[in-house]
Amino acid sequence: MSATRTRTWLWGALIVGLAVMIFYFGPLVFLANMSLQSQQQFLTNATAFPHPVVWSNFLQAWRQASMGQYFVNSIVYTFVPTLVALAFSVFLAFPVSRGYVRGARQLRTILTSGLFFPVAIIPLFIESRYLHLYNNRPGYMILHIQDAMVFGFFLFVGYFRTIPRELDESAVIDGCNYLRYLVTIVTPLAKPAFITMGIYAGIQIWNDLIGPVVFLSTPSLFPLSRGLFAFYGSYQSDWTLLAAGVIIAAAPLIVAFIFLQRYFIEGATAGAIKL
Amino acid sequence: MNSVFKGRQQLWVYGLMIPGLIVFLLFGIVPTAASLVISLTDYLGIPGVPVHFVGLANYVTLFINNLPSMKQSIEDTLMFAGGVTIFQNLIGLGLAYVLSKRFPAVGFFRTLVFLPAVLGVTIIGLTWSLLLSPSGGPGASLLGLFGTSSSFFGSNTWAMPLVIFVQIWANLGFTTVVYIAGINTVPRDFLEAAKIDGLSEWASFWRVTFPLIAPALTVNLTLAAAGSLRTYDIIYVLTDGVHNTNTLGMYMFNTAFQGSGNLGLGAAIGIIQFVLTVIVVLALQRYLTRREEAMS
Numbered sequence: 001m002s003a004t005r006t007r008t009w010l011w012g013a014l015i016v017g018l019a020v021m022i023f024y025f026g027p028l029v030f031l032a033n034m035s036l037q038s039q040q041q042f043l044t045n046a047t048a049f050p051h052p053v054v055w056s057n058f059l060q061a062w063r064q065a066s067m068g069q070y071f072v073n074s075i076v077y078t079f080v081p082t083l084v085a086l087a088f089s090v091f092l093a094f095p096v097s098r099g100y101v102r103g104a105r106q107l108r109t110i111l112t113s114g115l116f117f118p119v120a121i122i123p124l125f126i127e128s129r130y131l132h133l134y135n136n137r138p139g140y141m142i143l144h145i146q147d148a149m150v151f152g153f154f155l156f157v158g159y160f161r162t163i164p165r166e167l168d169e170s171a172v173i174d175g176c177n178y179l180r181y182l183v184t185i186v187t188p189l190a191k192p193a194f195i196t197m198g199i200y201a202g203i204q205i206w207n208d209l210i211g212p213v214v215f216l217s218t219p220s221l222f223p224l225s226r227g228l229f230a231f232y233g234s235y236q237s238d239w240t241l242l243a244a245g246v247i248i249a250a251a252p253l254i255v256a257f258i259f260l261q262r263y264f265i266e267g268a269t270a271g272a273i274k275l
Numbered sequence: 276m277n278s279v280f281k282g283r284q285q286l287w288v289y290g291l292m293i294p295g296l297i298v299f300l301l302f303g304i305v306p307t308a309a310s311l312v313i314s315l316t317d318y319l320g321i322p323g324v325p326v327h328f329v330g331l332a333n334y335v336t337l338f339i340n341n342l343p344s345m346k347q348s349i350e351d352t353l354m355f356a357g358g359v360t361i362f363q364n365l366i367g368l369g370l371a372y373v374l375s376k377r378f379p380a381v382g383f384f385r386t387l388v389f390l391p392a393v394l395g396v397t398i399i400g401l402t403w404s405l406l407l408s409p410s411g412g413p414g415a416s417l418l419g420l421f422g423t424s425s426s427f428f429g430s431n432t433w434a435m436p437l438v439i440f441v442q443i444w445a446n447l448g449f450t451t452v453v454y455i456a457g458i459n460t461v462p463r464d465f466l467e468a469a470k471i472d473g474l475s476e477w478a479s480f481w482r483v484t485f486p487l488i489a490p491a492l493t494v495n496l497t498l499a500a501a502g503s504l505r506t507y508d509i510i511y512v513l514t515d516g517v518h519n520t521n522t523l524g525m526y527m528f529n530t531a532f533q534g535s536g537n538l539g540l541g542a543a544i545g546i547i548q549f550v551l552t553v554i555v556v557l558a559l560q561r562y563l564t565r566r567e568e569a570m571s
Binding site for chain 2 (some may be wrong): 007008009030034042043046075088089098111114124125126127128142145146150153165168178207214228229242243254261267
């Protein structure tokens with residue numbers, strides 16, 4: 001009986017492993033294959049190995065899609081709001097978590113409920129025009145603080161409880177001021193939570209496509225997500241160039257994922273409650 | 276309320292909260308509340324055009340004048356959400372069951388399945404559009420072997436199933452991770468006891484493991500349903516809502532931002548989408564918590 005069980009398991013593992021390889025590794029392999037083919041080969045014999053190997057697809061995609069510019073935009077758009085949101089959410093979460101301010105409990109409920117607010121893209125679009133946040137870099141970044149901040153708040157309010165209150169007291173006795181206390185004592189202790197929040201929020205912003213479609217109209221302001229999509233729109237039948245462009249855009253994410261996997265998964269599971 | 280920070284320090288505590296609260300008010304509370312108000316106006320996307328309060332006119336337009344589109348859109352939404360929720364959980368559960376065991380390269384498989392979660396809709400959408408391009412490419416070549424062809428995302432029959440497939444493909448990793456976490460909490464003794472009682476692998480999964488992972492099931496079903504009822508960015512990339520994939524989110528987005536842009540009407544669709552989501556998710560949650568209680 002045990003022997004048949006083991007055999008069943010072996011088959012199960014084999015089948016699942018194979019399916020995962022076909023559906024999850026396969027697309028990447030095909031994409032890489034396509035990105036090195038000539039346009040002509042793609043149309044006639046896309047499943048064969050590239051012959052001849054067209055490395056220039058990458059260079060051409062990089063230039064024609066102005067990906068350098070989009071990369072710079074994406075980096076700025078991702079890092080600035082994530083760091084600002086991180087700071088704002090610490091400033092909110094610490095006193096609320098400790099009950100150091102009036103109405104801490106109510107504040108906590110309201111801010112946490114922010115996770116469940118419906119997507120209000122239309123009012124945000126109208127607001128962005130009134131507040132002159134439409135189609136400019138600072139505005140685009142300001143519009144992305146809210147979601148990251150609410151997520152950070154939710155994460156940190158729980159996390160700060162693991163930092164003993166006695167620490168606050170001794171800091172005050174030593175004459176350490178509030179801001180310095182947060183930066184030099186709390187931040188190092190809460191580092192894992194900060195990394196989780198930063199990576200999760202950063203990925204959301206980096207990959208946002210609806211945001212740049214609604215809030216930006218000048219191509220030079222586009223982040224990579226929208227830039228790549230625009231490239232797709234105008235070179236719709238240049239399949240091999242597009243494949244190269246997709247790979248260029250995906251490569252940094254894949255590399256980051258390999259190194260920071262643990263935090264990605266943690267962030268996503270913590271963000272699970274973000275319905 | 277007993278803060279250890281006193282006087283000037285306590286002022287800092289309050290003062291530093293202000294920027295965050297302003298952001299929350301401006302970009303959290305105001306837009307949420309404004310959705311309903313905007314849905315009662317004839318707000319157009321063109322700047323400078325006067326705005327009027329029109330009462331329920333947008334809702335009348337949607338449910339009376341444009342009833343066929345609305346019906347189609349609700350149908351598409353339920354089809355998409357239903358397909359995603361059911362299959363993502365079935366596949367995720369099976370996958371988690373196998374991937375929770377130890378065998379060579381299991382960590383690699385888990386990583387691989389989770390990878391799309393970081394790639395984002397543009398990369399995911401374009402990847403599948405390229406793989407399944409009708410005029411050539413791997414998908415077409417593969418079908419060619421069987422002597423058939425398909426226009427894939429450009430087909431009225433296949434667009435929806437394929438969009439569902441891509442959505443599941445993108446989110447399966449998360450569902451699987453949650454199920455694996457659930458399966459790992461099942462006490463080994465229970466499974467040993469089932470084995471000794473002579474239960475087959477299949478029977479011991481359904482009679483021992485499955486009831487014990489009820490919380491994971493609740494989380495996964497609720498999240499998949501809520502997510503798929505709301506999301507539309509992947510559909511925007513793959514089909515832009517044509518070929519029977521015009522879910523409410525897509526309908527809202529295209530009404531508000533495509534062409535001349537009718538923001539009031541779009542906001543009304545957004546409200547309908549929100550109401551539908553709340554109804555479905557609450558009903559599902561009620562059912563699932565009762566189920567959990569009955570099982571414990």
